[in-house]
Amino acid sequence: MARLFVNTLRAQVQSISKYARNASSLIGRDFLTLKDYEKDEIETLLWTAKDLKCRLGNGEIYEPLKGKVASLIFQKRSTRTRLSSETAFSLLGGKACFLSPDDIHLGVNETIRDSAVVLSRFSDVILARVYGQKVLDDLANFADRPIVSGLSDTYHPLQALADILTLQEHFGYVKGLKCAWVGDGNNIIHSLILGGLPLGMEFRVATPSGYECFDHVIKDAKNLAEKHQATLTFTNNPFEAVSGADVVVTDTWISMGQEDEKEARLKAFADYRVTKKLMSNASKEAVFLHCLPRKQEEVDDEVFYDPARSLVWEEAENRKWTVMSVFLHLLANHRPLINKPKF
Structure with missing residues (x-):
């Protein structure tokens, strides 16, 4: 009975954590399509990308995601998406774990729901590069960690x-x-x-x-x-x-x-x-x-x-700085140090 209560409480806390929003934070949001983001939020992501490019690109050490883990699921191979995601998360102090089709079979050996729950226990954020958009939507539905689209047949x-x-x-x-x-x-x-x-x-x-x-x-x-x-x-x-x-x-x-x-x-x-x-x-x-x-x-x-x-x-090159911005904002609050660019 006590275990059931703890599991129920944990699920409620995780649900609140993922979907709680406020005007100044993107923490816990999914990043599946830009239609879900307002003008000022898109500008914030771009502003932060430029901020990180100016600072980390010039050798500054900035590791706000130290101790965090990203699971990177790749149903479809990619040079830029893999390298940009791995290097971006590493530069922010985190650990990125690459999962190829040989490592994870979404919806085959294990249901997407079960994979989402397991990955949520191991990861702080999950990026997935998949064939069908429904895979991303299902991951977002069942995971209690932010889901980032690395590409689908509908959006990139x-x-x-x-x-x-x-x-x-x-x-x-x-x-x-x-x-x-x-x-x-x-x-x-x-x-x-x-x-x-x-x-x-x-x-x-x-x-x-x-x-x-x-x-x-x-x-x-x-x-x-x-x-x-x-x-x-x-x-x-x-x-x-x-x-x-x-x-x-x-x-x-x-x-x-x-x-x-x-x-x-x-x-x-x-x-x-x-x-x-x-x-x-x-x-x-x-x-x-x-x-x-x-x-x-x-x-x-x-x-x-x-x-x-x-x-x-x-x-x-900007694939690295923009995915870095997305990872950072979904996991931590960040205020750019550079002046906001003109958009």
């Missing part, structure tokens, strides 16, 4: 934060920037518009017919555009999207799990390659983003390696 919020930080650093602001997306209506553009619209970015999304963004994401994005008085348009014409743009973004046409669609996709996306000719329709100061890994058919070398326009390497 960590990449969106890195992209926005990269643009803010380059231009000195993001409000009013005209961003053109050329390619698949996938998890990257889903998160980029959900994170960028609240900050006043303008988006023109060009996708081939049949490869548009998910309907429910379009609905959410239109609501955000109306709320924040931002411009959002969808088209099947890449030249229309790029015309006068400040930023041109693309991504892989064939993600992991879509290999059987390769031939059809290469044909459908043939006119969506980012070339020097396409970039000539953008503004003279336009920059190029690609979250990597990059394939030859997606963008020409002269665009991808252009030292004046391509920000792909800065974008890749």
Whole structure:
């Protein structure tokens, strides 16, 4: 009877701890999609990322997460997500434990519910890079620790934060920037518009017919555009999207799990390659983003390696600073020391 009482009390405390919110703290929150975060919260995450980059990037020792443990679940392999997450958590003083598909079989050898409960006993935060968004949603439902999306078929919020930080650093602001997306209506553009619209970015999304963004994401994005008085348009014409743009973004046409669609996709996306000719329709100061890994058919070398326009390497590095910011805010209160950047 006493054990039952203790377990019940523990469950209640953990539930309160995870879901308690206040205006000044993100502690205990899940980070599954940027649509769950308000404008000021997104700005705070970006501000902290810049703060940490300035300080730890210059050798400062700052370990507020000393003694904390992160479980990193990877159903899908990744260079940037794994390295950025492991190095970020380590620099903050914590210990990151990588779990490959050989180490954990979500929903196979053990139910997602059971895995979530066990991982909660070992970890302070759980990052998961998965195929389906439902896996993340189920983990968040059953775990009593914050769940961070490392990517799903629907969202990639960590990449969106890195992209926005990269643009803010380059231009000195993001409000009013005209961003053109050329390619698949996938998890990257889903998160980029959900994170960028609240900050006043303008988006023109060009996708081939049949490869548009998910309907429910379009609905959410239109609501955000109306709320924040931002411009959002969808088209099947890449030249229309790029015309006068400040930023041109693309991504892989064939993600992991879509290999059987390769031939059809290469044909459908043939006119969506980012070339020097396409970039000539953008503004003279336009920059190029690609979250990597990059394939030859997606963008020409002269665009991808252009030292004046391509920000792909800065974008890749910023994955570390933005995931560091997310980990820190979900586990501890933090006030940046640098002045808040202009957004």
